[in-house]
Amino acid sequence: MAGGKRTTARHQHNHPPPPPPNPSPNRGRGVADPPPASDDSPSSKRMLAFHFLRALARIHSTTPAPRRPRTIRRAAYSSMARAASPRRAWTQALLLRRARSRGVAVVGSSRRAVLLRRRVSASAPPPMLRASAGATSAAAPPVQGPPPRQAGEPARADALRRIVPGGAGMEYCSLLDETADYVLHLRAQVQLMQSLVDLFSPPNPTSN
Amino acid sequence: MSNRRSRSRQSGSSRITEEQISDLVSKLQDLLPEARLQSNARVPSARVLQETCNYIRNLHQEVDDLSERLSELLATSDMSSAQAAVIRSLLM
Numbered sequence: 001m002a003g004g005k006r007t008t009a010r011h012q013h014n015h016p017p018p019p020p021p022n023p024s025p026n027r028g029r030g031v032a033d034p035p036p037a038s039d040d041s042p043s044s045k046r047m048l049a050f051h052f053l054r055a056l057a058r059i060h061s062t063t064p065a066p067r068r069p070r071t072i073r074r075a076a077y078s079s080m081a082r083a084a085s086p087r088r089a090w091t092q093a094l095l096l097r098r099a100r101s102r103g104v105a106v107v108g109s110s111r112r113a114v115l116l117r118r119r120v121s122a123s124a125p126p127p128m129l130r131a132s133a134g135a136t137s138a139a140a141p142p143v144q145g146p147p148p149r150q151a152g153e154p155a156r157a158d159a160l161r162r163i164v165p166g167g168a169g170m171e172y173c174s175l176l177d178e179t180a181d182y183v184l185h186l187r188a189q190v191q192l193m194q195s196l197v198d199l200f201s202p203p204n205p206t207s208n
Numbered sequence: 209m210s211n212r213r214s215r216s217r218q219s220g221s222s223r224i225t226e227e228q229i230s231d232l233v234s235k236l237q238d239l240l241p242e243a244r245l246q247s248n249a250r251v252p253s254a255r256v257l258q259e260t261c262n263y264i265r266n267l268h269q270e271v272d273d274l275s276e277r278l279s280e281l282l283a284t285s286d287m288s289s290a291q292a293a294v295i296r297s298l299l300m
Contacts, residue, residue: 060282068279069272076271152226154254159261163268173225176232179260183239186267193274200281 044083048185048192051079056196074098080189089174090182093166229253236260 055075063071081094149157150172157175161167164179237256240263 056278056282065279065283068282069276072278073271073275076275152229152253154252154257156254156257156261160257160264163261163264173229173232176229176236179264180232180235180239183236183260183264183267186264186271187239190267190270190274193271193278197274197277197281200278202284 048083051082076189080185084185089166090178
């Protein structure tokens with residue numbers, strides 16, 4: 001899904017849906033987010049399967065057995081991040097985390113390392129990309145502590161900031177938007193892995 | 209990534225912001241499993257966020273469990289034929 005240049009900054013997807021009818025007439029530029037089904041598109045699933053299967057093949061041939069569960073888990077999150085939009089804060093956080101951990105011990109090939117560095121350097125670090133609610137966009141630096149709690153923001157938002165990648169420095173509106181996108185892709189990854197387990201399992205289900 | 213959304217709307221759009229937050233919370237609620245929350249009922253934001261945290265933690269746990277399971281299966285299965293079968297079924 002590589003087609004998002006800077007001239008199309010407003011369109012997160014290749015097929016932007018028509019904006020929903022906004023009840024407030026004050027320049028109704030609300031969050032024209034696509035329905036959840038479009039983020040779960042077949043092409044996105046194919047990208048997810050492509051990245052994860054390629055990683056599994058490499059793990060199968062190069063990773064020693066005791067380290068495979070952890071490596072597979074990391075590959076799962078990396079595949080999620082690559083299949084999703086590169087402008088999402090959570091994908092940038094995951095890929096950046098991956099690049100940092102890979103910098104300590106370079107295990108992959110040089111081509112992959114270059115690809116990772118290119119992706120990380122191409123995407124800007126600030127996590128507040130989706131400042132769709134312009135009224136509440138804070139000027140606080142992203143790496144520091146969480147922004148002051150917004151009026152009406154539940155206390156549980158801090159828990160979300162801890163478990164959503166890149167959510168630490170996010171303000172409330174962006175956090176909600178990123179969380180929805182993250183849940184969609186995380187669920188698709190779980191479904192993919194479950195399909196693989198079913199297919200790899202022997203025809204005699206003795207483990208159940 | 210040119211951010212065209214000007215910040216001049218900060219002062220005068222608190223009303224729009226509340227509606228946007230309500231829409232985003234509703235979107236999150238729709239993503240949760242049906243058994244957890246009734247989609248037609250009006251649930252407070254704190255409850256939706258709590259259920260979302262639980263759901264994400266469950267999905268994280270499933271990734272861990274499935275990673276263990278895949279690791280075991282990779283050690284015993286023939287990768288070439290299994291991979292062909294997987295690709296054929298997933299990409300159709």
